[in-house]
Amino acid sequence: MTKKKKNQLWAHWGLFVFIVAIAGWLTSDIGPAGIAALSGLSFLWFLFQAPVPCGALNRGDVEQCRNNGRGVLRGCRIKQHQWQKLKAIVIRRRWRQISAELFPNATTSLASVGAVIALVSSLIGIVKTFIG
Numbered sequence: 816m817t818k819k820k821k822n823q824l825w826a827h828w829g830l831f832v833f834i835v836a837i838a839g840w841l842t843s844d845i846g847p848a849g850i851a852a853l854s855g856l857s858f859l860w861f862l863f864q865a866p867v868p869c870g871a872l873n874r875g876d877v878e879q880c881r882n883n884g885r886g887v888l889r890g891c892r893i894k895q896h897q898w899q900k901l902k903a904i905v906i907r908r909r910w911r912q913i914s915a916e917l918f919p920n921a922t923t924s925l926a927s928v929g930a931v932i933a934l935v936s937s938l939i940g941i942v943k944t945f946i947g
């Protein structure tokens with residue numbers, strides 16, 4: 816395997832964790848606590864590590880940034896974009912902008928949906944761990 820391929824594979828570690836977590840529900844091999852931990856990890860990966868296009872809205876809310884980003888929430892290397900989405904959600908609560916930025920294209924949309932599934936899976940895992 817070439818180094819570049821290895822890096823690409825490594826960049827998707829959260830996806831593998833996610834698949835293992837979901838498979839855990841189907842096979843009940845891992846147990847809810849393990850699934851909660853794995854889902855939590857992949858949730859963070861989707862938000863802060865997943866290789867998706869940035870998608871942050873530029874001035875005037877018309878043009879979307881096409882740089883490669885790191886994670887659904889974090890955006891690309893442009894400093895302004897890095898926390899733009901998080902700020903939009905936490906501080907400004909601009910839902911129209913938020914939905915445009917979280918679902919700008921197929922890749923980012925899938926990552927956003929994946930993040931939601933991972934979060935739900937993690938929460939169910941936690942609840943099941945405590946309730947049994």
Ligand SMILES: [Zn+2]
Nearest residue numbers: 869880891896
């Ligand atoms: Zn950007």
